[in-house]
Amino acid sequence: MIHTANTKLQSWLDIDMLHREWERLKRMKLLFIIPPQIIRSIDGIDCAPTVSIPLGSLYMAAYLRKMEWAGEMRVYDARLGAKVTSYPDGTKIFGDTWDEVANTIRRYGPDVVAVSNMFSWQIQGALEAARISKKTCPRAVTVLGGPHASSFPLKMIEEEALDYVVMGEGEHRLHYLLEALEKGEIVSSQGILGCAEDANLLRPNKKAPTSFIPNLDDVPIPAYDLVDMKRYFYLQSHGYAPRVREYGKRAVTLLTSRGCPHQCVFCSIQTTMGYKFRHHSPEYVKAHIEHLIDNYDIDYIHFEDDNFTHDIPRYEELLDVLIGMDKIIPWDTPNGVRADSWTLERIRRTKRSGCEHLCIAIESSVQRVIDDVVKKKLDLSTVEPVMQACQEVGLPLSAFFVLGLPGETAAEIKMNVDYAIDKYRRYGVYPTFSMANPLPGTELYDTVVEHNLLHGTTLSAPPRANTIKTDEFDPEYIQTIYDYANRRKTAITLKWMMTNLAMFKYFLSLGLRNKWFLKKILFSALKGVRSQVFFRQSGEFAKRI
Numbered sequence: 001m002i003h004t005a006n007t008k009l010q011s012w013l014d015i016d017m018l019h020r021e022w023e024r025l026k027r028m029k030l031l032f033i034i035p036p037q038i039i040r041s042i043d044g045i046d047c048a049p050t051v052s053i054p055l056g057s058l059y060m061a062a063y064l065r066k067m068e069w070a071g072e073m074r075v076y077d078a079r080l081g082a083k084v085t086s087y088p089d090g091t092k093i094f095g096d097t098w099d100e101v102a103n104t105i106r107r108y109g110p111d112v113v114a115v116s117n118m119f120s121w122q123i124q125g126a127l128e129a130a131r132i133s134k135k136t137c138p139r140a141v142t143v144l145g146g147p148h149a150s151s152f153p154l155k156m157i158e159e160e161a162l163d164y165v166v167m168g169e170g171e172h173r174l175h176y177l178l179e180a181l182e183k184g185e186i187v188s189s190q191g192i193l194g195c196a197e198d199a200n201l202l203r204p205n206k207k208a209p210t211s212f213i214p215n216l217d218d219v220p221i222p223a224y225d226l227v228d229m230k231r232y233f234y235l236q237s238h239g240y241a242p243r244v245r246e247y248g249k250r251a252v253t254l255l256t257s258r259g260c261p262h263q264c265v266f267c268s269i270q271t272t273m274g275y276k277f278r279h280h281s282p283e284y285v286k287a288h289i290e291h292l293i294d295n296y297d298i299d300y301i302h303f304e305d306d307n308f309t310h311d312i313p314r315y316e317e318l319l320d321v322l323i324g325m326d327k328i329i330p331w332d333t334p335n336g337v338r339a340d341s342w343t344l345e346r347i348r349r350t351k352r353s354g355c356e357h358l359c360i361a362i363e364s365s366v367q368r369v370i371d372d373v374v375k376k377k378l379d380l381s382t383v384e385p386v387m388q389a390c391q392e393v394g395l396p397l398s399a400f401f402v403l404g405l406p407g408e409t410a411a412e413i414k415m416n417v418d419y420a421i422d423k424y425r426r427y428g429v430y431p432t433f434s435m436a437n438p439l440p441g442t443e444l445y446d447t448v449v450e451h452n453l454l455h456g457t458t459l460s461a462p463p464r465a466n467t468i469k470t471d472e473f474d475p476e477y478i479q480t481i482y483d484y485a486n487r488r489k490t491a492i493t494l495k496w497m498m499t500n501l502a503m504f505k506y507f508l509s510l511g512l513r514n515k516w517f518l519k520k521i522l523f524s525a526l527k528g529v530r531s532q533v534f535f536r537q538s539g540e541f542a543k544r545i
């Protein structure tokens with residue numbers, strides 16, 4: 001009797017298990033892919049590869065969970081393999097090899113592959129990942145998203161290996177797409193292109209053709225549990241961090257808002273994140289930070305909002321949150337914040353809340369250039385008092401300057417560099433110079449294309465590439481002035497390192513552990529020394545500036 005009952009129970013359990021297994025097999029499988037990084041070189045030196053937590057994919061995954069999407073998902077960051085492979089065609093990648101990428105896709109057998117691409121200059125890697133996916137798993141639907149896809153959707157949808165291109169924020173769009181695919185419905189929604197005709201659904205606004213999530217708190221805290229956070233911290237503290245100020249800490253990037261209402265000519269943020277400044281509530285930010293401390297023991301935050309200090313009352317509320325935390329977490333703003341809107345008291349509170357380094361975006365020391373060329377809303381007269389105040393409070397400050405925008409005169413570019421160096425001498429404001437880069441989706445890009453100002457053929461060139469020529473200056477001049485700026489900066493850096501032994505030791509230990517980092521440092525130092533010598537010797541060269 002007992003035996004029969006047990007057998008019945010057993011077979012009932014088995015049926016239940018089989019049923020569950022069947023249900024599991026029926027569930028859609030989604031694979032997020034962050035492709036290996038393509039290594040490009042400038043002046044014969046390879047750009048150092050970097051690794052960072054893939055926030056975009058983790059936000060989308062968290063949103064799918066919140067919406068109780070019934071499928072199964074995995075995040076595959078192919079960069080985490082952290083090795084370099086060279087291919088016969090001369091390309092080099094960092095992370096897993098393309099064969100390993102194919103094997104991972106094959107093993108998981110996804111129904112949908114969601115490829116993420118953050119930088120235009122890395123788009124080839126994203127397209128290759130989609131092609132490999134089509135080859136290894138032809139039935140899987142491929143989707144591409146990220147800033148480049150948002151700027152060039154029509155170009156991207158021409159790619160055979162891509163079934164869909166998603167523009168702008170992906171959380172609600174990916175959810176909609178997955179549900180439509182599951183139900184076998186026709187996909188028709190603004191910002192999702194399955195073919196060129198879907199562009200008809202876009203808004204007429206060229207720069208921000210999609211709508212954006214109105215209430216950011218609707219997006220839950222990123223699904224960090226889907227990635228190996230320890231691996232990111234490990235690689236970041238071994239020289240693969242994009243930001244060097246981390247001192248090997250467990251640092252994270254945090255965004256408390258998205259979008260920016262300004263329209264600087266070189267900035268492409270509106271295409272992905274829109275003009276409207278939208279922010280999380282202070283409660284959300286507090287919960288996010290606490291989640292990261294409790295689960296991942298983080299000890300450093302990079303606030304990378306597009307315009308972190310745009311809304312001053314909300315910034316003050318954020319400071320209240322940071323000051324009120326059980327433990328003060330050190331933070332910085334490596335993406336740059338507004339150079340105005342600061343008072344001595346605000347800077348004091350900023351420091352008290354844990355800020356270890358502020359970075360302001362000045363761009364040019366010439367008001368005409370700021371107004372007419374950069375088109376940034378900034379009153380230059382407000383900047384110097386901020387420098388003085390930071391010096392008084394003892395808050396380290398750095399500043400961004402951009403060199404070589406069409407419309408600038410050669411003299412103005414030189415004035416910009418001299419201003420930056422002068423401000424370092426007087427207030428210790430560390431300068432960061434960039435060459436203007438026509439990012440897809442920007443006014444600068446349109447100007448460069450329209451007036452044929454492109455030097456060479458490389459649009460979406462890697463950072464530090466010199467791509468613009470005008471009647472006023474040629475790329476050689478920009479290179480000269482850039483080298484001049486960096487020559488003067490090298491002296492500053494060396495002095496700074498000597499007075500900061502801890503930093504010097506840290507750089508040295510990173511260099512010993514990571515050949516990319518070592519190369520980068522040696523290259524910068526050599527370039528600095530080379531231009532010191534070169535500038536002294538070559539009267540002709542020196543005359544140009």
Ligand code: B12
Binds near residue numbers: 056059146147168243
């Ligand atoms: C943080 C940051 C960095 C950090 C990254 C660290 C990190 N933890 O990720 C670092 C320091 C590496 C960095 C460096 C640079 N950056 Co940056 N960076 C950013 C920033 C401010 C935030 C990135 C982020 O986390 N966004 C948040 C998530 C939610 O957004 P997301 O990744 O775009 O994903 C969303 C959508 O794009 C979409 N989506 C993304 N992938 C997919 C995939 C699918 C399938 C779908 C459906 C949707 C989808 O949905 C996501 C959720 O909404 C962005 C601006 C921004 N607000 O995004 C610039 C940005 C990405 N950077 C930019 C640039 C230009 C650079 C530099 C080239 C600057 C320079 N001259 O040095 C360098 C490149 C360095 C390198 N090695 O390649 C540009 C890229 C433009 C472009 N077309 O290339 C951006 C857009 C800023 C801008 N103003 O234009 N950056």
Ligand code: SF4
Binds near residue numbers: 261262263264268269
């Ligand atoms: S550079 Fe900064 S201020 Fe200018 S549009 Fe971009 S995010 Fe806004």
